[in-house]
Amino acid sequence: MKIPFLFSVIILAFSCSTPVYDMVVTVGGEVRADKLGATLAHEHVLVDFIGAAHADPVRHNRDSAFSIILPHIEKIRDHGIKTFVDCTPRFLGRDPLLLKMLSDATGMHFLTNTGFYGAVNNKYIPEHVLNMPAEAIAAFWIAEFKQGIDGTGIRPGFIKIGVDGETLSDFHKTLVTAAAMAHKATGLTIMSHTGKASLAQEQIDILEAQGVKAEAFIWTHAHLEKDMTKHVEIAKAGAWVSFDGFRGNPEEITELTEMVVNMKKNNCAVKLLLSQDAGWYDPEFPDGSNYQEHTLIFDKLFPELNAAGITDADLNRFLNKNPGKAFTVKFRINE
Ligand SMILES: [Zn+2]
Known part of the structure; x- marks a missing residue:
């Protein structure tokens, strides 16, 4: 069949204008990065500190946990x-x-992760993993991304690792390589x-040696580094800098405000x-009595940031634009 010229031009124009969107992987499936909306980039609904040797999903009753957590999530919604x-x-x-x-109960998006957390003397790493090569560890995480986690069909939206110490241990270097x-x-x-x-830089160096750009890296708990020039240095190297620990006491408010203002002043708000x-x-x-609210930054930090010259447009960037970009699933690889 011969397609009339005008018709073929229309088809061509339509197919050329079909946009390709950046996507984020949530527990409910893929979501356009620009549709994530306001995002809290580092929170937890459940943590069990028992350690890998005794970790077992049966240690919490999912339905009871759900009913305790839900009102806290509704508050941030x-x-x-x-x-x-x-x-x-x-x-x-x-x-x-x-x-x-x-997610189903609130209509909100949730991201989960793959990865292993090596901080706290590898307490959360099973014994056999400590001797695994990076390739085998990576294969496990890649399988979770491709096939979903433990038969649930739910895919991780990012890789979460954890390191600590003065310098990276051999095993923590293996985690970063993986x-x-x-x-x-x-x-x-x-x-x-x-x-x-220094640990953030060590990790970025390992990633770059493996051909991965600093843009693929979120330096979590960066606020624990008190030398603010380092926040700027690592942001300028391309990594995401995450200030993500707040319990609402006055010293934290003063310190975090200075840090956020410093990032803005040095043109690093975009990171x-x-x-x-x-x-x-x-x-x-199990009664949920020690649950810390996810609303403290709204009630106690944001007003102070506003008073220090951080505008609502800045806050919109930190909560809205930046997380969408940071969690976009995209290869950040050196040619
Ligand atoms: Zn955390």
Whole structure:
């Protein structure tokens, strides 16, 4: 059949204008990055500190946990939050089905993760993993991304690792190398519980040696580094800088305000993530009595930031634009 010229021009114009969107993987499936809405980039609904040796999903009753967590999530929804990034890794109580229940009940998006958390002397790493090569660890994370987690069909939206110490241990170097390999296979962003700048830099160096750009890396708990020049340095290297610990005391408010203002002053607002690392249902407190609200930054920090010259447009960037970009599934690889 011969297609009339005008008709073929219309078809061509239509197919050329079909946009390709950046996507984020949530527990409910893929969501356009620009539709995530206001996002808390580092929170937890559940954490179990028992350690990998005794970690077991049966340590919490999912339905009871759900009914305790739900009102806390509804409160942040009332503050306009649309997306919750749950940073609890495997062996620390990660429960994708619980996140899916919360997502269904609230209409909000939830992200979960793949990865292993090496901080705290590898307490949350099973013994046999300590001797695994990076390739084998990465293969496990890649499989979770491709096939879903534990038969649930729910896919991780980022890689979560954790390191600590003065310098990276050999095993923590293996974790970072595995994260680089998994990024190259999946495009998932790497969020690392880190703290001080020297460890962040060590990790970025390993990623770059593996061909992965700093843009793929979120320096989590960067506020624990008190030298503010380091926040700027690492943001300018391309990494995401996440100030994500807040319990509402006056010293924290003063310090975080200075840090956020410093990032803006040095043109690094485009690389800043702001959250509070709050929550969570803890199986040791089944009545939920120790749950820390996710609303403290709205009530106590944001007014101080506003008073210090951080505008609503800035806050919109930290909560709205930046997380969508940070969690976009995309290869950030050196040619
Ligand atoms: Zn955390």
